[in-house]
Amino acid sequence: MAQLNETLQEMADVLEATRPNEVLHVEAVVGELIVWTSKTGLPVLLRFLRDDQNFKFQQLLDITAVDYPAREQRFEVVYNLLSLIQNQRIRVKVAAGEEDTLPSATSLFPSAGWMEREVWDLFGIYFSDHPDLRRILTDYGFEGHPLRKDFPLTGHVELRYDETQKRVVYEPVKLTQDFRSFDFVSPWEGILHLPGDEKAGDKAAGDKKEEGAS
Structure with missing residues (x-):
């Protein structure tokens, strides 16, 4: 050594x-x-x-x-x-x-x-x-152990404040199952539309219009 x-x-x-x-x-x-x-x-x-x-x-x-x-x-x-x-x-x-x-x-x-x-x-x-x-970091009633490698990236539940009940409520995570298993290769696979795509489309259409005018 x-x-x-x-x-x-x-x-x-x-x-x-x-x-x-x-x-x-x-x-x-x-x-x-x-x-x-x-x-x-x-x-x-x-x-x-x-x-x-x-x-x-x-x-x-x-x-x-x-x-x-x-x-x-x-x-x-x-x-x-x-x-x-x-x-x-x-x-x-x-x-x-x-x-x-x-x-x-x-x-x-x-x-x-x-x-x-x-x-x-x-x-x-x-x-x-x-x-x-x-438990010392997660909440009471938390399910699972977050630093295990097989723990889903999105977790199992999400919390929000309910105005009707006047308290914090827990609900199942609403993301699709595809987001739970991140493969570290293509995070955008399966997504047909990304934020900002419409701007890129508008710009391409404008460029073509200018080329036609010239």
Whole structure:
């Protein structure tokens, strides 16, 4: 792992040598140390990284996830840690399937509370022993998890304020089904008329008229 600085390289060597039960493998990406662990090894590894005198990663900066639907374990859950003492950052990753449950890190890092709620809300990854695992960004009664790759681009419902009922109401999205599956190739396929086409037609007719007059 030549991309790592000397301190991170030493950390990688120590982790591989001393934590074989928790560390599946380590890798370097763009100068960053990434440590892969398992669901059962996650809390043990996080505690070690926080408490060991040679590491002292005492700040949890973020928990997020990445969705790879084609994989058997479709999610990579990512923990970004900072050590002010070592002036280093480290990234811990764990793979999780759609039905898997990960142990909560709230007992180790209180800041994990809202972060895990966000991951649950947007990806649907469940954390066991979380003291208050509920949605945090989407509304009550929201269906699905918006950052999953198979979540429709338009969503399922839209909301508006109903003057008759004097309240916000939810209704099914009124866009056609074609707009739900964007193929990243031709967003205008199947659309017969685009805004501004009439101006282009008027201009072409005017040009022909001028050519005939000349």
